[in-house]
Amino acid sequence: MTTTEEPQRVRRERVKVKKRDRNKAVTALGLALIVAGVAVLGWVAWQFWGTNWLSERKQQEVVGSLEAGWAEGSDAVRTDFGRATAILHIPRFGDDYAVPVLEGSSDEVLAAGVGHMEDTADAGQVGNYVLAGHRVTHGEPFAELPQLEPGDEVIVETRTATYTYVLDTGGTDLIVPFTEDWVLDPRPVNPDSGTQPPADAGKHLITLLTCSEIFHTDNRSVVFGHLVETNPTD
Secondary structure, three states, X not given: OOOOHHHHHHHHHHHHHHHHHHHHHHHHHHHHHHHXXXXXXXXXXXXXXHHHXXXXXXXXXXXXXXXXXXXXXXXXXXXXXXXXXXXXXXXXXXXXXXXXXXXXXXXXXXXXXXXXXXXXXXXXXXXXXXXXXXXXXXXXXXXXXXHOOOOOEEEEEOOOEEEEEEEOOOOOOOEEEOOOHHHHOOOOOOOOOOOOOXXXXXXXXXXXXXXXXXXXXXXXXXXXXXXXXXXXXX
């Protein structure tokens, strides 16, 4: 072997080593991207399907616990997810639509039903009975809220009575930023021109709240209604 052939062989070996190292790096990067992609898809699948499956089971569990508690004379039942007080029925959403109402608006509450907002009237009382729920994920109890129309019924079942409300506004009539807390007032008045809730003194109101878009948004769709019938439980 000549003296010039040795450096050439060494250079060729170095090139091969660099190529192997580069190929390993590319392979590692590719695997990392695949793993990341699978993780993202898994997270999306869990959010849009897994949480719904789990929340539907929670809703059924809470409804069952609530009905059992009512049979024993309890107005409310404490569950693993919060204090349940009522069952919500919205005929436009189907004859089998029965979602538990729990007190508060924590993540745990909203993952098991709809939340009765703090410091708002109770079902059937004078004032504003405000319910909030997810539009997507976690059981998405208000997924079809934009389809609601004036005149639709919202029925709230408690141990002592069933309250029937009729909507005054539709599901797409009013969208507000989440910071607009006037919708929680006992006699809510829209400070802007446009959709106004019924605001007569002594009204028994109901307000439904959910996200205005199917993806993350700071805006809320708002629906107002008023009580038309109270049927005491026999």
